[in-house]
Amino acid sequence: MASLTIKGLTKRYGETAAVESLDLEVKDKEFVVLVGPSGCGKTTTLNSIAGLVEIDEGEIWFGDELVTSPERGISKIPQEREVAMVFQDYAIYPHMTVFGNIAFPLEIRKVNKREIEARVRKAAQLLEIEELLSRKPKALSGGQRQRIALGRAMVRDPKIFLLDEPLANLDAKLRVRARVELRKLQQELGVTAIFVTHDQVEAMTIGDRIAVMNDGHLEQMGTPSELYHNPRNRFVAGFIGSPSMSMLEGRLEEKNGDLVIDLKFCVYKLPKKARELMKKTTLSEVILGIRPENIVITKESKGRRPEPVEGNSFEATIVHIELTGKESNVHLEAGGSPLIAIRSSTQDLRAGDKVWLSFDEEKIHVFDQKSGKALL
């Protein structure tokens, strides 16, 4: 019922396109995250869905109801769309009590007083803010404000929830808790939700599916695991995952019947499987990508080189070691290129040490340097 379909959405501000021919499909009761760096068009997309900005081209459907289509002259005003929105600054009206804030959309719709009272109480109960109802929002904390904003969105029973970075203003600890609660709430209410964030960790943990946007385009849409393990291009690969994927520039070549990538400081032999998959690709400049957890660090023992793993290992220098708690991020440098690896124990490693690196063959990624498209 409350699915959302966007076809070819384009929104221009003057000469520059904030969003360009965006296609997006959100299923009923799905939690979809729009993620991307700032200025990528995610908020514009959200505002277009809400009807707060007029789009230049494309169509927006709520279920089988066409709400926006400049070609057909249809543009429902926000008031007529059954969406609720939570803003980054929460937009809590300072002159109303918490009750007044939550009741506001109902009062405007001329719902009768007893019904308003009942619905606001129910929402407040669910959000555990009952004791705040008679207070003015001035002295409330970020977390409480966020709940009020959610309450105001909930009371209307909207078809679609639009959330514009609602967790950005919370402190780190609260954010993790709010993430879980928000997800639980969405499932309890059984609503479709579209959540905008620039934080890929937030996107990965909260979304059923994630739409990665960049420069007004949709780069890839898929489940968190799809995006992490099978990024369609270099941008998605670099954006999703923290610490991010290490990227090494090189040239795809054929040597003795093997497919190799010449990284200048090392000739990396691709596994047999890659050969099959990359049959059609022409030899060209490529990028070898590897996630931090798939880099194996071996310590060089006193003057004696450890056995190179199938010839695919090379020397690197440790630049810096960051302890993140359970694990450490090891910043390395090999042939002028930076790499990041994750290791659970780094007691044997020191900054400045020379070490040997090898990659988990199954987990390497290869991208075309020009188009950025994933080749493997």
Added chain:
Amino acid sequence: MKTPKLGRTILYILLGLFAVLSLLPLWSCVVTALKTSKEVILTTPVTFPLHPTLAPLMESLGYLKRPLTNSLVLVGSGIMVSCFFGSILGYVFSKRRFRGSTLLLILVILCLYIPPQVQLIPMVQTMSKMGLHGNLGSLVLLYMIFGTPMCTFIFKTLYDEVPDSFINAAKVDGAGTWTIYRRIMLPLSVIPFVVAALLQITVIWNDYIWGLVLTVGKANLPVTVAMANLRGSFVAEWNLQMAGALWVALPTLVIFIFLGKYIMRGYAGM
């Protein structure tokens, strides 16, 4: 550390001197208003009255009663109408921008910079054609119109501080333009209303030229013009004039003392 201390002392002496200089007219006004006509002639304007009397104050109040009421009417009607329109226009210019609205706003603000001198004759002619020349109605209308650009500007700048998300949230929640104004903007407008009203009070209350050219007859005069008429025809009755000036200055003086910070906000365009 010696030089700054010395500098500070000199600064305070200078500031004190300036304070005395600028308060001198007020002092002179007060003491003269408390003197009898005879004492005014016999003493200097700064000496304290030997036989203080309230007679000049009472007499001038009697004369100024009607003009004071007139000015109150002007201020009241002027504030209400120009604040009302200023607030709505400010809302439109700040939150409901449309094609050409910036140009329109610039035109509205330009109105503030047209000197009254060039408008005197056209205004008198216009008011005459409308049949309003000579009575208070002309001034009522004039201040209502002349106050609106200033009020629009004040409301616009203060409404700019209200986050756009308030408006967008209300829109998504189902509120139309008018509901948003009434339920969101208006309750948040206490400060712009105070600032705009105070500026209008001082402008209208202190205005002289428009009252002089547009109104005729004591019944129609605003207080500033009536006060000027207090000077006698043959002899200057300084005590009466000063007492009148006190009555005229009193309301604005009180406002500046208690609400001056709001006026500063208005001038600073905050």
